[in-house]
Amino acid sequence: MAFYSYKDAIRALNTLQTSSNILKRSRKTINNESLSQTIEWLYRIRYKISDIEKLNVIHIAGTKGKGSTCAFVSSILGEIRSRHGKPLKTGLYTSPHLISVRERIRINGIPISEELFAKYFFEIWNCLEETAISKGLDPKIKPSYFVYLTLMSWHVFISEKVDTLIMETGIGGEYDSTNIIQHPTVTGITSLGIDHISVLGDTIERISWNKAGIFKEGVPALTVQQPIEALNVLKKRAFERKSPFFVISVNSDLKKIKLGLSGDFQYINASLAFSLVSHHLFCLNILDENVSPKISDSVKAGLEKASWPGRCQLYKENNISWYLDGAHTLESIKEASIWYANSVFLSNHSSKKSILIFNQQTRDAIMLLDCLYNQMVHKKMSRNPFDIVIFSTNLTWKDGTYSQDLINLNYSIEESKSLKLQYNLKNHWIKLDNNASINIAKSIEDSVDIVRYHASFSDINVFVTGSLHLIGGILTVLNVPVS
Template sequence: MTQSAAEREIDRLLTLHPKGFDLSLERIRRLLSRLGDPQKRLPPVIHIAGTNGKGSAAAFSRAILEAAGLSVHVHTSPHLVNWHERYRIGQKGGGKLVADDVLADAVGRVAEANAGESITVFEILTAVTFVLFSEHPADVCVIEVGLGGRFDATNVIERPAVSLIMPVSMDHEAYLGDRVELIAAEKAGIIKPGVPVVIGQQESTTALDVILDVAERLDAPAMVYAQDYFGFGENGRMVYQDDSGLMDLPPPRLVGRHQFANAAAAIAAVRTAGFTVSESAVADAMGRVEWPGRMQRLVSGALVDLAPGGSEVWLDGGHNPGAGAVIAEYLAEQEERFPRPVFMIAGMISTKDQFGYFQAFEGLVRHVFTVPVGMSDAGVPANELALRAEAAGLSAEPMASVSNALSLLRETWDPTEPAPRILIGGSLYLAGEVLRENGTPPV
């Protein structure tokens, strides 16, 4: 496959600088200073941290703001198929992924300014975010944290319009700590003195207490889910409520009960940031919101064609026990309403809690096919991953690829049974591979 100009620039950087994370703000501050501090010339920023739900909150925020007629820059990470997905350039009528020549030029200028000094590629790509978003006019920026918060490269934003902290749970323990209160403290590092913070639904009261302690210490007004604002399903609708009143909305297009809380957090963040959005705009946003690779129904494509006829094929990049729990909850609800045999095709990387992820699906999934994750050097071999799934109480066997697993299902399927419900998941790297191979990359 022919590489684009931006991909060639980034690949060159990957040979020169570390791919991983080295949590510090010194290097990116030095680089941004050389670039004229573009992070100080941004439109108002909604800054989002959390373990799960960051991407959904960014997608809801963008949809709400665009439905209100605003232009919205959006930075998310990681990407699924192409680097360009990390940079959505705002424009009236809906933002577009950055053009390849524009991205290649920005990457080249940032790399030149760095002049070969020690830095991580993620820090360079974050500096690219600030360059792009400062050079293209827009009404608002939605910026997702890459890892943690306190020392994440995006945390050079000195005064966002609002900080948004989504659900916090165990993940990235090697970088953030092995207790939920340590992880919560890192996420709460995006809170700035006097800047309001919206706190999404937290399963852990310990995490919530840590975040609130930081907010109080910094005199940052806090708006807490289930205390200051609410979002829930009722009679096939979504109800949102805060001190300003109640909204009766369509259910979010993103599936799963947890998306009601994610949508509510985004509504609260947009309002707290000072943007006036009508109920009709929010309603419109609930029906148009998109977030690829997160409980995404694949309805066509090269891989879908390999599955047994009539199958439901779902793709989700969630990769920790918290994500496993919300995916399993949605599948269990579907199983009650529309019973089908449930199968899983899973690939994971070694830094994730594989046992904890699989445990959520015990008693729900009939069989797991484990596959390699080709896009990551840290992919767990399929035979080892099958053993982890079995230890969590699941029936499992290794396969060479997603396409092999789907083909085997098709060849061995009993036509007297309902067509299966198939979840492909366990890794954002795997989600990217699947979207590429299926021919349905994000746009």
């Protein structure tokens, strides 16, 4: 039997990525066929939908806060397991990853090992080829990158005997490949906003309709406070699907807890996570003090210990404080900026030199940059919030390549290397603040070198934001271990 390594798996996985040109054309064709194709692929790896539903799925969609909410749910369930022995194993499926693809598939909060990843990856790969040959199909044709990982995650969780699965949608909900699940224990919608408009639509109503596609008949549908237009759509969808509908406000008792994730907005995600866990345990007939309006010791400990890299994350390297947040929507950029400002400008760290590293390849980068600048100016009470500004590409290394796990064919490498976007951002920032020293970085490694150079003269605060891909690259260059 051939031996396959983790690197072999990642090389094979990257062949399933869609190029930027094809992606632009295919985004408009995501529909019900996407789900029927996922079901067909599932049959091809010899599973049925009922096999997945035995995992007891908590299904979560939303625009922002999905990852943090999943992290809170996973952490709470981990504390309940340590005290009460149930659930036995909790699976967690999220996207995207920051450093390693393994981060997407976790058991009891820990990414699966490289050995397990390779093992299960090639079991799916070989099974797809075998069933293709038996059906007279082309064995070279495989699912897309995200669908493949979704199928693989189900294989992992079933094989490892997981009895609770927290599953985050990829994009949207209605046509997302995770949405073949028909009987989750509970569904949740985090805060909604404008994002992925080429796939989900360009209005909050259309986006809300798509996200609410995860609602199922008879299954509790939970959400947080939303813009009224979004809330009306969610209510209507829940009524149509015959889903009991609940709007979760911030739990006042949670405000007394110091959450493991920074940022005041995390209390919204924590409140939703607590309610999701309560409904889930009720569905599983695990009836103890954890299913109540009160915050048990298990819940408190889970919320305090929760961690989720790349969201309001502080990483210290000698005299450099790296403030990292992968915010990439107007709402999340605003919240991340407030978090950085409160951490730095309103503390005794305000005397340090302040550096911004920013990139956003696909959305309205200028609009995001304006939002960031305005929040900084408001908090610092100065028109010059940063001493140094670095506009970087998402390419990991100086030689113009990506880390193997971070290869992303959704974006044109040629376009990145042209630096056109970075120069546009530079010219715009000059209009906002012509006192800052502005740098164009060809790679994330170059950006880190610029920061370290300045750190040889003084202590530094660095705010990195605009893209989860940028955050992942920074963590990779800094050699931060996979969480």
